[in-house]
Every structure is written in C-alpha cells, then in structure tokens.
Amino acid sequence: MGTPGVRRRRGRRFVLITVVSLLVLAVGGAFGVGWYYSGQLLDPANAHPGLPDTALGAAGTPDKPTVLLAESDNTKMPGTWGLVWGGGAARVGDVVSRSGGRVERAMLDGTPPAPNTKVRLETSVWTTDPKVAFGLGFDEVSVRTELGDAPAWFVPATRTDTTWAIAVHGRGGSRTETLRALPQLHEAGLPVLSVTYRNDLGAPASPDGLFHLGDTEWHDLEAAVRYAQDKGATHVLLYGWSMGGAIVGQFLARSPLAGSVSAVVLDAPVTSWTKTLDLQAANRGLPSALTPVAELVSDWRADLDFDRFDLVANPPATKPPTLLFHGTADGTVPVQASRDLAAAADRLHWPLRYVEVPGAAHTAAWNVDQDGYRRNLGDFLTSTIGAPTTAH
Structure with missing residues (x-):
C-alpha cells in the first residue's frame, strides 16, 4: 500500500503527468487546427470553389426565360451573376420570385442547365475573354516574371495615352474576374493589362507551391x-480585387516602381489578413484566439509577416488617389477593415474615396449595383486620368 508520503508523491506525480498530457494535447490540437487553417489559406488546391447549389430546371416564357434554383444564401443574392456548372455557363439576373424553397431568376443569356445539376453563382459573370464577352479585340501576351512567363490579356487603348490600367484578380480566381470593369476602363481610353501571377493556371508556380497572400505575388505585379x-x-492605374488588393498594397509599400502609380481602385480588398482570418474563423465556428496560431503556422510554412499587410497600422509610403468598394454582406473579407481604412485615410494623408454597397457579398458591389458602381468608377477615372479623348 505504501506510506502516506509515498502516496502523496504518487498523487502529485499523477496530477503533473495529467496536466502535462492535457497541455500537450491542447497544444497539439491547436497546432493541428492551425495547420488545417493555414492549408485552407495557403494551398492553391483549396482555393477553387465547388458547385454548392442545385438547378431545378427552366421556367418562364420564351420571351422571358428564367431558371429555378434550390434556395440558399447564394441563389437568393440580388443582382447579376454568372451561373456555372460542369461544361456550361450562363448569365442570370435578379430574383423574380421565391417560394417553397425555390428561387426563380431571370436568364440573361444561355440555356438553363438540366434539373438537379450542381451549379455555382459567380461574381465574375463572364467565363470567357474580352472578345467573346464584349467584342473587344485583345492580345494574349506574356509578362516575364522572376519565376518565368505569366499570361496576360492586353486590350489596346481607344486614345493615345501613356497611362495603363493593370487589373489584378483575387486569390484562387482568374482574369475573368476583371472582365466586369474592363469595358469601362476601355471606354475611358486606357490600355488594359489583365494579369496572372504565381500559382495561377498557366503561370509559374511559387517555389514552395503555396500562396503568399501578396508577400511575394507583388513581384509579379511589378513585372507587369x-x-x-x-x-x-x-x-499606371492599379485595380485589385480581394487578395489582388493585398498584392497592390504590397506593391505600393515595397516596389521601387510605386511612384509610377497615379491611381488605385480596390474592390473588397484584403487590407488586414488578421481581421480576415478572424472572420474566416468565425465562419467555421472557431474562436478568434486560433487566428494567432494559424498566423504562426502560416509564417512557419511561408515566411509571412502578417503585420506587414495591415494598411492602417503599416500604410505604404506611396498613397495615390484611391477608390475603395466594399459590400456590407461580405462573408469573406470583413467590410469593417475597409471602414477602418476609410476612417483613417485623413490621418494617413491618403486621398481615398469609399463606396459601401448595401447587401453586396464578396467582390459583388458591381453585381448588386451596376449603375452606382459605374457612376462612382467613372467619376473617379475622370478626376484622376481625365475625360477620354479620340486617338489620332
């Protein structure tokens, strides 16, 4: 049985072993969650969206065709969207009706998919190229980056102008994301270069095969x-969506060519990865206390300094006139981060115009309010690059 002193020592040892074991399990569990979380963030394979919704068939009339979709947060969003499925795509307009778990939307072009087809609503709207989407002539060009050639679309200008627009899509996206703004940039007389960057389809992979959230991708923008x-x-006028905004921010902060930027347009940009990760954790039902763990693991995997991305705490030295769009229903990048940047703009001596779009999801300000988006973009372009003139 042992003496009372021996039993006490054994009891303390048992408690110590139990506490240490629990700490090891807690740390291991937190690290495991952090590893998973960082993988969702950094691994390009995890950035491609699936087909979460279901088409229920065609409806409407021959002169006003519609499509029926199973109701979800996605399918009932307002505005104009792309509808994509395996082997097909179309454009859909606003919601016509909702009842019985079904959403009816106007068909703007294309043919509705067959019933029970898995689909996705895309903010990009168009899945093609400038010629197919708008009849705009373009060249497929190659931008020589430090990792190799990256493909880009070049749409020539309508006037003789030495200011170019360079459009940068978001994480896991493609150049089709930039198509919504391309006609208006073209109408303003600007040559437009819509670029790709490392880990994009057709572009070189990063040496470690991971996204660096703008920390290295800005070199590819510099090459453009x-x-x-x-x-x-x-x-140049730089135009960035989502992570494309983080790439623009790092270019402004770190490139010796930043002085050539005369204007910036940001659409639902990542202006703080920490605040974005907090929102993503909340979306997954995880405590925000895990964000530092995810940052630590991501830093270890990809050598990232998350403080560097915070444009309020660490603004770039170069701060051109900037137009910033963000939707209040963004569940991917927090609208509050853009509000914080707009509120700090005067203190930061950053000439920034902020446009908040009620009810718009991530990068969906154009989709929800095309007229307002075009008006604000047009006013900004006129004030920064001047009215378009005819080329001679």
Whole structure:
C-alpha cells in the first residue's frame, strides 16, 4: 500500500503527468487546427470553389426565360451573376420570385442547365475573354516574371495615352474576374493589362507551391508594371480585387516602381489578413484566439509577416488617389477593415474615396449595383486620368 508520503508523491506525480498530457494535447490540437487553417489559406488546391447549389430546371416564357434554383444564401443574392456548372455557363439576373424553397431568376443569356445539376453563382459573370464577352479585340501576351512567363490579356487603348490600367484578380480566381470593369476602363481610353501571377493556371508556380497572400505575388505585379513601361507607359492605374488588393498594397509599400502609380481602385480588398482570418474563423465556428496560431503556422510554412499587410497600422509610403468598394454582406473579407481604412485615410494623408454597397457579398458591389458602381468608377477615372479623348 505504501506510506502516506509515498502516496502523496504518487498523487502529485499523477496530477503533473495529467496536466502535462492535457497541455500537450491542447497544444497539439491547436497546432493541428492551425495547420488545417493555414492549408485552407495557403494551398492553391483549396482555393477553387465547388458547385454548392442545385438547378431545378427552366421556367418562364420564351420571351422571358428564367431558371429555378434550390434556395440558399447564394441563389437568393440580388443582382447579376454568372451561373456555372460542369461544361456550361450562363448569365442570370435578379430574383423574380421565391417560394417553397425555390428561387426563380431571370436568364440573361444561355440555356438553363438540366434539373438537379450542381451549379455555382459567380461574381465574375463572364467565363470567357474580352472578345467573346464584349467584342473587344485583345492580345494574349506574356509578362516575364522572376519565376518565368505569366499570361496576360492586353486590350489596346481607344486614345493615345501613356497611362495603363493593370487589373489584378483575387486569390484562387482568374482574369475573368476583371472582365466586369474592363469595358469601362476601355471606354475611358486606357490600355488594359489583365494579369496572372504565381500559382495561377498557366503561370509559374511559387517555389514552395503555396500562396503568399501578396508577400511575394507583388513581384509579379511589378513585372507587369515594368512590361507596361517597356511599351510606353509612364503611369499606371492599379485595380485589385480581394487578395489582388493585398498584392497592390504590397506593391505600393515595397516596389521601387510605386511612384509610377497615379491611381488605385480596390474592390473588397484584403487590407488586414488578421481581421480576415478572424472572420474566416468565425465562419467555421472557431474562436478568434486560433487566428494567432494559424498566423504562426502560416509564417512557419511561408515566411509571412502578417503585420506587414495591415494598411492602417503599416500604410505604404506611396498613397495615390484611391477608390475603395466594399459590400456590407461580405462573408469573406470583413467590410469593417475597409471602414477602418476609410476612417483613417485623413490621418494617413491618403486621398481615398469609399463606396459601401448595401447587401453586396464578396467582390459583388458591381453585381448588386451596376449603375452606382459605374457612376462612382467613372467619376473617379475622370478626376484622376481625365475625360477620354479620340486617338489620332
């Protein structure tokens, strides 16, 4: 049985072993969650969206065709969207009716998919290229980056102008994301270069095969700016969606070519990865206390300094006139981060115009309010690059 002193020592040892074991399990569990979380963030394979919704068939009339979709948070969103499925795509308009778990939307072009087809609503709207989508002539060009050639679309200008627009899509996206803004940039007389960057389809992979959230991707944007300069550009307008905004922010902060930027447009940009990760954790039912763990693991895997991305705490030295769009229903990048940047703009001496779009999901400000989006973008372009003139 042992003496009372021996039993006490054994009891303390048991408690110590239990506490240490629980701590090891807790740390291991937190690390495991952090690893999973960082993988969702950094691994390009996890950035491609699936087909979460279901089409229920065609409806409407021959002159006003509609499509029926199973009701979800996605399918009942307002505005104009792309509808994509395996082997097909179409454009759909606003919601016509909702009842009995079904959402009816206007068909703007294309043919509705067959009943029970898995589908996805896309903010990009178009899945093709400038010629097919809008009849705009373009060239497929290559931008020489430090990792190799990256494909880009080049749409020539309608006027003689040395200011180019360079459009940068978001994480896991493609150049089709930039198509919504391309016609208006073209109408403003700007040559437009819609770029790809490392880990995009057709572009070089990063050495570790991971996204770096803008920390290295800005080098590819710098290569695109240099390409524009080699073709005669003296100034550039940078246009970034989502992580494309983080890439633009890092370019402004770190590139020696930042002085050539005359204007910036940001659409639901990542202006703080920490706040974005907090929102993503909440979406997954995880405590925000795990965000530092995810950042630590991501830093270890990809050598990332998350503080560097916070444009309020660490604004770039170069702060051109900026137009910032964000939707109040964004569940991917927090609208509050854009509000914080807008509120700090005067203190940061950053000429920034903020446009908040009620009810718009992530990068969906254009989709929900095309007229307002075009009006604000047009006013900004006129104030920063001037009214378009006819080329001679």
